[in-house]
Amino acid sequence: MAPSAATASADTLSAAMPSFTRAQKVFTMLGALLGLLLAALDQTIVATxxxxxxxxxxxxxxxxxxxxxxYLVASTMMVPVWGKLSDLLGRRAVLAVGILVFLAGSFLCGAARSTVALILFRAVQGLGSAALFTAALAVVADLFEPRERGKYQGLFGAVFGLSSVVGPLVGGFITDHFGWHWVFFINLPVGAVALTLVLLRMPKLRPPGMARGGLDVPGAVFLALAVVPLLLALSLGRGDGGAWAWTSWRILGLFALSVLGTVLLLRVERRAKEPLLDLKLFRIRAFSTANVAVFIIGAAFLSGVVFLPLFMVNVVGLSATRSGLTITPLTLGVVAGNVLSGQLVSKLGKYKVLLLGSLVLLMVGFTVMGFTLSPESTQAGVTMKMVLVGLGLGPSIPIFTMAIQNAVPRERIGVATASATFFRQLGMTLGVALLGTVFAAALSREMGARMPGATEGLPESVRAEVAVVAPGMSGEGSAPAAGFQGEAVKARLRTEFDAERARVSEAERARVDAEEQRALASVDRVHLVVKEAFTSGVSAVYRIAIGIALLAFLVTLLLPEQPLRTGRASAPME
Known part of the structure; x- marks a missing residue:
């Protein structure tokens, strides 16, 4: 789209903004924020x-x-579907149905008594969460003119950030005191409040001028065929812990099926009267460029979160709970970046310079993490460095979403918002798979090269314990290792050698003493190798993330700056 056309589009959108009372805005935002909190909290609480x-x-x-x-596959697959439905039926209807589906899934998960049932009901939760993510973020574009959207989009980004701090703490408390079933049941009262606000105080928020056509069912079917195999391949293609190797026929077959689904989806969407994914929107430069940037940022987003606990457990020596709390500064940085950037965008009326500045800060944060982590790193030192990463990541969620919404006609805001969420989640899945492979390769290389020499002099029982310290934890859903407990191993060895000394003659005790010293020295060498190997693996992740952030920066340079103009409310909305 030419710059002049883009500006005209922004003016048109601004001028057509409907009017709402203050009470309508407040209660609608509360309902949407609570709905979003449900979906965001569920991910972190369940992980704990x-x-x-x-x-x-x-x-x-x-x-x-x-x-x-x-949960991930069902949620990502349904995001474009709910986005289209929110344009056709209105945000209120989609948000209400999404909450009901999510709560139904939550109740069924809490009542599940088998593995298969729980997995199926987690998928039901994912189906509902996609509606919560999509409709909640689109509500801001319905209620506020483009110039004001930034500061309110920041609130939704803050919910994401806070959920990653509060979720593990709440999840641990509920699990310890009430049982894991209540991790799911706790959603019911929160969801009931959100549903009440949505049904009783929220307007329909159905964009005027939207065609009354039905859902593009063929598009939805082929979208599932394109997305589900891709996400399954990226999620399961770890090559470790029972997962399938990247070159296995199963993974290659899933990728081939995804390619076929993508080709069929593109053919169907070109001819559809009301397409699920409006391919014409990609002709708008701001829309297409921002979505590419969102996809790339998604690939870097989880790199600062997924792999750091492995370093904190295996190198710094923290417990799994304390290692999770190390991410708190990153999260607070994300929250601060979300809120401050939103306020600045609303005040300045420009967003590109803030996006570029945040990406520079993100590259600095990744560089610091990638080149200063060492086996001697402390919790306090790592914690301070993570603030930079959080501040760099923070603005990406609200500002890119706002830029995408600002680039399209109001009757396509649901589809546009869904596209941002869809590409961000795809990027996250691809990023975890890519960076997990990098981490596993660096860890395996260091362990394979140095561990055989380090374990010389260790009893077989201790060698077996060392073998399980470096599992292939390369993806989401894997728990951090317990770490190599060097001092505990040495204490056990001393006890074993003391017992042996008591059984042998005085003449043989010198031999036992020498074997004990060799074994204790080997434990120290093994501990050092483990720390250096995990340092190498996690550092490699952050170094690759620098390149990902740089690529996002270069793409953002191509993003056209569309003015966020203030206009009078006119067109009514149901």
Whole structure:
């Protein structure tokens, strides 16, 4: 789209903004924020309760990741569908149905008594969460003119950030005191409040001028054929822990099926009267460029979160709970970046310079993490460095979403918002798979090269313990390792050698003493190798993330700056 056309589009959108009372805006925002909080909290709360769920239901290791995969696949697949429905039926209808589906899934998950049932009901939760993500973010564009949207979009980004801090703490407390079932049941009262606000105080928010056609069912079918195999391949193609190797026929077959589905989807959407994914929108430069940038940022988003606990457990020596709290500064940085950037966009009326500045800050944060982590790193030192990463990531969620919404006609805002969420989640899945492979390769290389020499002098029982310290934890849904407990191993060895000394003669005690010293020295060498290997693996992740952030920066340079103009409210909305 030419610059002049883009500006005219922004003016038209602004001038057509409807008017709402203050009470309508407040209660609508509260309902949307609560709905979004449900979906965002569920991801982190369930992750904390995962070990308890696994132990109670006797979930095999090969199926454990499906607790996350089922939710992710169902949610990502349905985002474009709910986005289109929100344009056709209105945000209120989609948000209400999404809450009902999510709550139904939550109740069924809490009542589940088998692994298969829980996985299926997690998929139901995912179906509902997609509606919550899509409709909630689109509400801001319905209620506020483009110039004001930034500061309100920041609130939704803050909800994402806060959920990752509050979720693990709440999940741990509920699991310890009430049982894992209540991790799901707790959604019911919160969802009831959100549903009440949506049904009683929220306007329909159906864009005027939208065609009354039905849902593009063929498009939805081929979208599922394109997305589901792709997400399954990216989620399961780890090559470790029972997952399938990247070159296995299963993974290659899933990728081939995804390509076929994508080709069929593009053919159908070109001819559809009301397409699920309006391909014409990609002719708008701001829309297409921002979505590419969102996809790339999604690939870097989880790199700062998924792999850091592995470093904190295996190198710094923290417990799994304390390692999770190390991410808190990153999260607070994300929240601060969301809110401050939104306020600045609303004040300045420009967003591109803020996006570029945040991406520079993100590259600096990744560089610091990638080149300064060491086996001697402390919790305080790592925590301070993570603030930079959080501040760099923060503006990406609200500002890119706002830029995408600002680029399209109002009757396409639901589809546009869904596209941002869809490409961000695809990017996250691809990023975890890519960076997980990088992490596993660096870890395996260091372990393979140095561990055989380090374990010389260790008893066989200790060698077996070392072998399980470096599992292939390369993707979402894998729990952090317990870490190599060097001092505990040395204490056990001393006890064993003391018992042996008591059994042998005085003449043989010198031999036992020498073997003990060799074994204790080997434990120290193994501990150092483990720390250096995990440092190498996590550092490699952040170094690759620098390149991803740089690519996002270069794409953002191509993003046209569309003025966020203030206009009078005129066109009514139901």
């Amino acid at each position: 309760a995962g070990p308890a769920i696994q132990a109670d239901l006797h979930i095999p290791a090969s199926l454990y990741a499906w607790l996350t995969t089922a």
